Amino acid sequence: MTKKERALACVEALKKEYPDAECALVAGDPFQLLVATRLSAQCTDARVNMITPALFAKYPTTEAFAAAKLSDVEELVHSCGFYHAKAKDIIGAAQAVLERFDGIVPDNIEDLTSLPGVGRKTANLIVGDVYGKPAVVADTHLIRISNLLGLVDTKDPKKVELELKKILPPDESNNFCHRMVLHGRAVCIARRPQCEKCCLKDYCKSAK
16 A cells, blocks of 8 residues: 555545544634644643633734733733743734735745744644645644654654645645544544554554
8 A cells, every 4th residue: 555545545534533624723813823823832722722712802803913012912821831932923923914914814834934933834724724725734643643654754744744745635635634633632642542443543554
């Protein structure tokens, strides 16, 4: 079985197991999703979703974030860790979106990664979830499980992203990433994978 064949088999198995593929982060518009994704670094999505309702209520627009006082944002995002850097990046990103992109969150990796605090993971999430373009969000679950399956042989997020783009159907890649996160939380759990009930066990090099 080639890597491409293995990838296609995994896509289909995950679609059956997790028919509803969606981002776990709750956001009402593209900039809110960018904010939520920045907050999710070194923090769980569940914690971020506890923080963002109050944050978005106080700063409902990109303009509001751009004019925010750093200490006020820090206070609201404190519990998600690295709050100073995250608050600074969020305000800086809001200002950059307004000044350089007419208030519209960019739809491509190059422009998105030029924003403060936005890496390829965040950029791919925006490109895929907001603009519906092919994207690979290389989060920890995707990296770990893709290696176990034998789809990739690297822990480098950018290399994982680029390798998976070669073997995944473009129209399935974004949802594949969301499903891998769900699978990593529910079944292929780090340090205690439940291989016996894994829908991918027939295609997984590590399971065999």
